[in-house]
Amino acid sequence: MAHIFVTGGAGFIGGNFVLDWFATQGAHADGIVNIDKLxxxxxxxxxxxxxxxxxxxxSRTDICDRDALxxxxxxxxxRAVVHFAAESHVDRSIHGPAEFIQTNIVGTFxxxxxxxxxxxxxxxxxxxxxxxxxxxTDEVFGSxxxxxxxxxxxxxxAPNSPYSASKAASDHLVRAYHHTYGMPVLTTNCSNNYGPYHFPEKLIPLVIANALGGKPLPIYGDGKNVRDWLYVGDHCAAIREVLARGCLGETYNVGGWNEKxxxxxxxxxCDLLDDMRPKAxxxxxxxxxxxxxRPGHDRRYAIDARKLERELGWKPAETFETGLRKTVQWYLDNQAWVQDVMSGEYRNWVSKQYAA
Structure with a gap:
């Protein structure tokens, strides 16, 4: 059986990619070796x-472990490596940047x-x-x-956080390996993803969990920071297209055309939950x-994804409204998954980060 490697395949985007790979590729899909440190x-x-x-x-493997790799x-x-593995939470990178340098830079190297x-x-x-x-990520471009x-x-x-700086460094390494060694590399830079299996420290799953739990819904600053939102299933489809037909050495921006x-x-x-699970x-x-x-909070990100549409024919299938409704429904239907991850270390983190 032919295989591809997927690093970080037990995380949010990587996990969705692995599930979608087998769901969309059919019975003859290449096998996946899923490499994740957990x-x-x-x-x-x-x-x-x-x-x-x-x-x-x-395979429970750290991408910093050369012998294991x-x-x-x-x-x-x-026949291919799809590299998702990364520390990805900006707030965590502010409190503890060392892990981001280790995983995102040393690990990618x-x-x-x-x-x-x-x-x-x-x-x-x-x-x-x-x-x-x-x-x-689009965060490498700054604000x-x-x-x-x-x-x-x-x-x-122009990265502005330890997280985005570490991802920028990894992007540069990948580019350098193509230009120096001729390695057949491709890079995608995506906007904010949302959808099923999202760890509830990020905005959308945190709001859903807190809303259902009767807790405050924390919003940084004045709430006017803008992000482009991309449904994770659309992102996975874009990655499959780039993997299959992307031009070697090129970068492709992947966005949802949803600045909010x-x-x-x-x-x-809140309006969706009022409709789908109304309060008393x-x-x-x-x-x-x-x-x-939070410190250094970038004001606006926005992705121009026309190159990907022009060259490979990809564009998102979901609008923000349809994708968000699917996401809320998934969380309502999968409360056992949510409760399983909302324990111990997660609770300690949220208490520390969002203390009034």
Missing amino acids: TYAGNLKTLTPLESDPRHVF DTLFAQYKP TLLEAARAYWNTLDDGDKAAFRFLHVS LSETDPQFSETTAY TNLEVVHTL TGSYRDQITFVKD
Whole structure:
């Protein structure tokens, strides 16, 4: 069986990608070797639907462990690597940047070195067919004003947090391995994802969980920070297109064409919950509370995804309204999953971060 490697495949986007891969590729889909360290946000229960599927192999491996990576490459001989593994929460990077440097920079370097060593052993045909797809973020481009044009693939990098700086460094490493060693790499820079299996420290799942729990709905600052929102299933579809047909060495921006302020997002979530799981009295909007803004909070992100549509024919299938309704319904239907992750370390983190 042919395989691809997916790093971080027990996390939010990686887990959705793994599930969607088998759901969309059919009975003849390549197998996946799922490489994940299982940090706090890695959740094997996300992968429960694949427990009896022999095409899915899980390996609890740190991408900083070169020996372990070499063993996996030698054993499974993948035709591609899709690299999601990363520390990704801006707030956590402010409190503890060291883990972000280690995983996002050192880990990506180690994975590139292992992939390059393996790639150099392949015959000419397999070498030409091999792909290394690096999944990154729009946050590497910094912050926009209300009137600035959207981020394009040629926008200068200007990261403003330890998280975005570490992702920018990893992007540069991937680019360098293509230009220096000729490795067949691809990079995607996506906007804010939302959807099923999202760890409830991020805005949308946090608001849903707190709303249902009768807790305050925390919004940083004035709530007018703008993000472009991308349904995770659309993101997974874009990655499959780039992996299959992307031009080597190129970057592709992946966005949802949904610029919303944080306050707009929370209001929409409250209105959906009022409709789908109404309170006995009042509205979920009554639980909104404003908290002190976080340091270095970027004002606006916006993605220009026209290159991906023009060259590969991809555009998002979901609007913000349809995607968000699907997301709320999933969380209402999967409260056991939510309650399982909302324990221990997570609770301590939220108490620390959102203390009034």
